[in-house]
Amino acid sequence: MTTTYCGETERLGPGQKAVCGQKTPDGLHQCKHCAQREVDDEQMRKAALSVARVAHEVCGALAVSRGDYSSKPWESLDSVDQQQLQSRVMVFLNNPGLHPTADMGNAVATLSADDRAAAYVFHGVVHAIAREQSRD
Numbered sequence: 001m002t003t004t005y006c007g008e009t010e011r012l013g014p015g016q017k018a019v020c021g022q023k024t025p026d027g028l029h030q031c032k033h034c035a036q037r038e039v040d041d042e043q044m045r046k047a048a049l050s051v052a053r054v055a056h057e058v059c060g061a062l063a064v065s066r067g068d069y070s071s072k073p074w075e076s077l078d079s080v081d082q083q084q085l086q087s088r089v090m091v092f093l094n095n096p097g098l099h100p101t102a103d104m105g106n107a108v109a110t111l112s113a114d115d116r117a118a119a120y121v122f123h124g125v126v127h128a129i130a131r132e133q134s135r136d
């Protein structure tokens with residue numbers, strides 16, 4: 001996890017100021033704004049990991065429905081594969097207009113009908129959960 005500093009001067013109290021990213025006796029000062037953004041980012045990553053799991057398992061069930069048992073359960077994926085699915089979720093969440101197969105580049109042309117269906121289901125699950133979570 002990267003720590004960010006904006007360089008802005010923050011007023012801490014009467015006559016007390018600190019610059020975000022500047023040395024203090026307690027280490028580098030980080031302003032409230034940067035600290036909050038990191039908390040938000042961390043929550044976003046955690047949420048994206050949960051969504052990735054659900055989308056992956058729904059796609060796995062879809063594969064099983066046509067007799068394809070090659071999809072591994074979430075727990076059996078290594079962390080790189082989990083992170084790849086997590087970042088795929090974040091790409092879709094950060095770009096709501098992105099087409100379900102947009103992140104596959106030139107590979108789109110070689111997708112089977114089953115792979116294409118899985119891409120649409122993955123994309124659909126991500127946005128369905130995002131809509132549900134943003135509902136008041």
Ligand SMILES: [Zn+2]
Nearest residue numbers: 006020031034
């Ligand atoms: Zn800052």
